[in-house]
Amino acid sequence: MRERTRIAALAALLLGVACGGPAPEEGSYAPATDVAGIPEDYAFLAQRWTGDLDGMLERRVVRLLTTADPVLYFVDGAEQGGLVYEAARLLEDELNRKAGTKHVRVHVVVIPVPRDQLLPAIVDGRGDLAAANLTITTERRREVDFSRAAAKNVAEIVVVGPEAPPLATLEDLSGERVFVRASSSYAESLRGLNVRLAAAGRASVEIVPVDENLEDGDVLDLVQAGVYPITVVDRHMAKLWSQVLPEIVPRDDLALREGGEVGWAMRKGSPKLQAAVDAFLARNGQGTTVGNVLIRRYLGDPSWLRDAHRPEDQARFRQTVEVFRKYADRYRFDWLMIMAQAYQESHLDQSKRSPAGAVGIMQIKPSTARDPSVGIADVTTLEDNVHAGVKYLRVMADRYFDDPEVDDRNAMLFAIASYNAGPARVAKLRREARESGLDPNRWFGNVELVAARRIGRETVQYVANIFKYYLAYQMITRRAESVSGARAAAKT
Known part of the structure; x- marks a missing residue:
């Protein structure tokens, strides 16, 4: 079996959705951790702790929160992968190199959580960083600080399925039901549209919250199935998934947000961590050699998503x-x-x-x-x-x-x-x-x-x-139960 297929198949089994991704390539930017010192128990990672980078180095762990997603973070049998995971390995190497550690390293541990827990967990000390394709918004800045932009020119567009009504303009969403996560920037963008619709004397969009355990790919899968007629997602995610889900239609002409920026979130008052992450993203974010390689790997070729469905x-x-x-x-x-x-x-x-x-x-x-x-x-x-x-x-x-x-x-x-x-x-x-x-x-x-x-x-x-x-297995199987339940509930 090809490595990519093996990755996708087992992750799909654990999550009940297509959760594989392209395997880290030989000589890729994802070096394996080569020494120990990781926390001995998952419970340690979940303990509430707040502090800046110096405290994390002393504890020898940086908790990087993300979501279980076939692009961002997945499990290949027992090996982890995804854009966020590979970035975490690069960040881990950089932190250890600068700190001069040797056999006993500082570890960047990736922890998948539901979307609506990303920022609250950062604030109350259950995580230190969050990297999950988070668009930087005014509402989110009230809760957390953000790094420099990891990606720019992000657009949020309407995506429709076979059950959607005809839509010519954004104003045609007036009175329609649009299905998004309540915690998402998509919901924030729809609220902004509702302000404009109200000013024009039009009915609001009915923003229908979906389960926070559903990722963009899950929601789009349910759009294809006709369960959700309309949703909003980032353009790059819509383009990727439309190559696998032929019944969904990304509407580039219906953009609720353009020119957005994606960043990494952290607790307010963490200047040392912010400086380290900003320096890291300057060398590894979108537009750099490393960043572009990773983006092409996970967002360029959709064949690995198709492989995940091989019965x-x-x-x-x-x-x-x-x-x-x-x-x-x-x-x-x-x-x-x-x-x-x-x-x-x-x-x-x-x-x-x-x-x-x-x-x-x-x-x-x-x-x-x-x-x-x-x-x-x-x-x-x-x-x-x-x-x-x-x-x-x-x-x-x-x-x-x-x-x-x-x-x-x-x-x-x-x-x-x-x-x-x-x-x-x-x-x-x-x-x-x-x-x-x-x-x-x-x-x-x-x-x-x-x-x-x-x-x-x-x-x-x-x-x-x-x-x-x-x-990784522990965390992903716990998330699998939540995702499976959310998908089943959406179809009832």
Whole structure:
């Protein structure tokens, strides 16, 4: 299966909509994070904290809020992608380079939230930045500060579907129902149109709020289906989706806003963060080499959106997910973590063979699988390969890390580190952590620091990548439930 198809298919499964995107290309502007130090729990990311960039560097995390969207942010199996995700990786590298960090880095963690939570979460300290194709408006400036423009000349246009009435001018929207998110700049633009209509003695547009979990692509999908006759979206999004949804008609002649600017939002009174983001966007925003490459990648070729709907690929991934669920449940692991590890090992490719003799989706050696403690004779099939890999993780967790002072999360992280470095070595690292005054029962910020000194970055990177993928899975599956419910409610 082509990489782009694999990305789109699994993300579509998780979200119930087309949520894939083009895969980061070899040598692209999306370098993988190569050291650890990420927060140990999603709950940490959601804790309320307000402060400027210096405090974020001390905490070693910048929380970048966005929305789950096939252009902005999506999950490829366990790997993240999208315009915002790639920008986050670039920002992370720049912050670490300027701060002079080495093995223990500052991380820019992307967190998807519903649209109407983007700015409130920034204000009350549940996030530090928001990048989600946010048009800079007067109403929004009352709540937050914005960076310099990341994109300019943004237009908001009417888009109609097969159930729409004839429209010749914007004034023809008088008395019509237009479906948009209440939190969107589209709603703000429609309110401005209503002021003009009232001055002319015309009936107002009926602004019908749609669920905040629906992104532009979701709304346009429902316009195509005839559920929503009329909506308003940014021109660049309408052009992209119209190549995939043939029944929608972008009306370039009906623009409610022209010459708009998109920016990144942040809390008021964050001058250090604003200066850093402004400098970053000056080098990486629209009109720069890097910015233009990313824009072309995600907004130029719509083929990856079409790939997301291929039923044969989605069926294959459903089967794969069920195998992971089955054996993760049997051996008392979180299936999302196991699938994240499999992605790190093989990109979910059962045909992969390593020069060291590791086989399949879990990259387990046949000799390891045949060991009496595992007892799987043949790992050439996907099911037996997953079975062997997960059972081996449980054997290591029980044999080496069955300690009442080690919680389930850290026992699994130690087992994952052992999968890469060997359980005896990880047990030794725990002893050294204790001798160094670190907590031997916690991987992040403790045993990982010893691993970075003794082994180098390989195992540290291995665990960090898997845990990042796992956090992405957690967040995207939570959002999937909300999106699925919103789409179902819209059709009733």
